[in-house]
Amino acid sequence: FLATLALALPFGLLAQNDLVELVRSDVRTEMRAIVTLNMGLTEAESEKFWPLYDAYEQDRKGLWDRKIALLKEYAEVYEGMTNEQAQDLLGRVMKLDTEFDATRTKHIKLMEKALPATLVGRFYQIDTRLAKLMDLQLSEEIPLAIPTEEAPQKGMKE
Template identity: 40%
Template sequence: MKKLFTLALMLVFGWNVYAQQDVATLIKKDLRSEKEQLIREYMDLTPSQEAVFWPLYNDYQAELEGIMDERIGLLQKYADNYDSMSNDMARDITTRSLDLDTQLSKVRKKYYKRFNKVLPSTSASRFYQLDKMIRVLVETGAYSEIPLME
């Protein structure tokens, strides 16, 4: 079962927490690049809008990365302890996951306001939609591979 979790983490998040750091960094960089390409394609920003959007986007991604790294660590903890999950550990994992959801929501709200100040509201909202769609697709892929707690 542990191997299945690790494989799911590798496939969905693009890196294995057991992999060498430089390999993991390269894969994460590639995934970030693919996300940026999708955003470039669908945002349809003018050059002046791009000049203000991308630095703000980079700040947003940097803040999200810490949350996502914690989430991956939490999934790894779940995988490592799946066969011997105690009630206390299940409660801890779920509570920490809910806390990460709250942190993610706060960051998204904060940056939506910032994007809305420098872009037309339709563009800020389009980015919000794209970002959410990409996140939901990644999460759906991840959670479809992870069995429920027993």
């Protein structure tokens, strides 16, 4: 699907605004289609589920924007990254991962109040799988950091 194609492009292209917008819109469309296909909701369940899903996606939009910004920043420094840059980026990406998890937890709890636990559990499975797939696709395309020559690498054996 198109999101896979966009994420499979060379890493340097990620910084282009048109690609970023394509990824944003296409991922949301694809994820919604996958959720629709796999949830098997009745009309009554749909009336409760989709507003909750839309609120969840709205909360995640800002997180995705920050993740894309971090990836763009990483693309600028991954060759010759200093320890200070690595520490800063690592701290921010770990905080962002925690925020993604907290957002999912918050919205799962809201869904539990309106829908049967079996449906909420099914959505959790779908959403978690999609998130892991996205992370896997990104990790395949993002090169490992290349430290600067002069930066001593703590914890690394030669």
